[in-house]
Amino acid sequence: MLIAVGLVLSVSANAQSASNPVFDVASVRVAKPGDVQEDREDIRTSPGTLVMRHVSLKSCIQWAYGLSAFQLSGPDWLASDRFDITAKAAEPAQEDQLRLMLQSLLTERFKLALRRTEKDEQIYILTVLRSGPKFRASNGEGPSQMTPGRFGFTATRTSIPQLAEYLSIPMRKPVLDRTGLTGRYDLAVDLTPYATGNSQPPDMSEMVLPAVQEQLGLKLESHKEPVAFFTVEHSERTPTQN
Numbered sequence: 001m002l003i004a005v006g007l008v009l010s011v012s013a014n015a016q017s018a019s020n021p022v023f024d025v026a027s028v029r030v031a032k033p034g035d036v037q038e039d040r041e042d043i044r045t046s047p048g049t050l051v052m053r054h055v056s057l058k059s060c061i062q063w064a065y066g067l068s069a070f071q072l073s074g075p076d077w078l079a080s081d082r083f084d085i086t087a088k089a090a091e092p093a094q095e096d097q098l099r100l101m102l103q104s105l106l107t108e109r110f111k112l113a114l115r116r117t118e119k120d121e122q123i124y125i126l127t128v129l130r131s132g133p134k135f136r137a138s139n140g141e142g143p144s145q146m147t148p149g150r151f152g153f154t155a156t157r158t159s160i161p162q163l164a165e166y167l168s169i170p171m172r173k174p175v176l177d178r179t180g181l182t183g184r185y186d187l188a189v190d191l192t193p194y195a196t197g198n199s200q201p202p203d204m205s206e207m208v209l210p211a212v213q214e215q216l217g218l219k220l221e222s223h224k225e226p227v228a229f230f231t232v233e234h235s236e237r238t239p240t241q242n
Contacts, residue, residue, distance in 0.1 A: 112235045195207065
């Protein structure tokens with residue numbers, strides 16, 4: 001029975017990619033070492049255009065399917081090999097459509113095949129408070145940058161899914177973005193006001209919860225719910241020619 005369910009989910013995930021919209025033109029090439037400073041990935045979109053520089057295939061899949069890192073598994077090279085992708089739609093398209101188009105592109109150029117399963121997980125959900133977020137949209141160019149401090153961090157040109165990934169470290173559980181915020185932002189979190197001052201090492205998760213709410217206008221709530229997991233069952237390591 002479990003095998004049958006897995007097969008159905010695998011077929012449905014890849015059949016969905018096959019029926020998705022496609023880019024009008026797309027270039028996919030292996031990235032050259034040193035193309036991006038400090039080995040940073042850079043993903044940018046505009047209506048109808050997707051540009052990904054020095055990205056791993058794992059990051060491509062996560063972006064295409066809206067996944068966190070913990071939801072995707074596969075061979076080690078998925079995270080180490082880097083690629084440059086430039087793709088344009090025939091007409092202006094929003095980010096949700098670009099994600100579907102990237103699913104099609106990954107299936108076509110990498111022969112990507114995914115298996116999807118679900119299981120109940122204890123996670124944190126990141127949402128926006130009714131009063132709204134307390135950070136601003138980034139006007140700068142370039143890749144996201146997260147700079148940790150002794151008690152806190154600053155982030156520039158950072159998406160909320162990237163923030164959620166970062167918060168999963170001190171929370172010690174996966175954090176899923178449910179904010180609906182789609183831009184890139186500059187923000188900072190200072191945990192100093194929440195340190196207890198006693199001799200015991202501070203519990204970072206207990207400090208992050210109020211800091212995120214009071215300083216970012218966001219909320220972290222613990223939930224147990226079904227979470228989708230994807231396994232890469234097949235992918236070519238070298239994409240087909242443009």
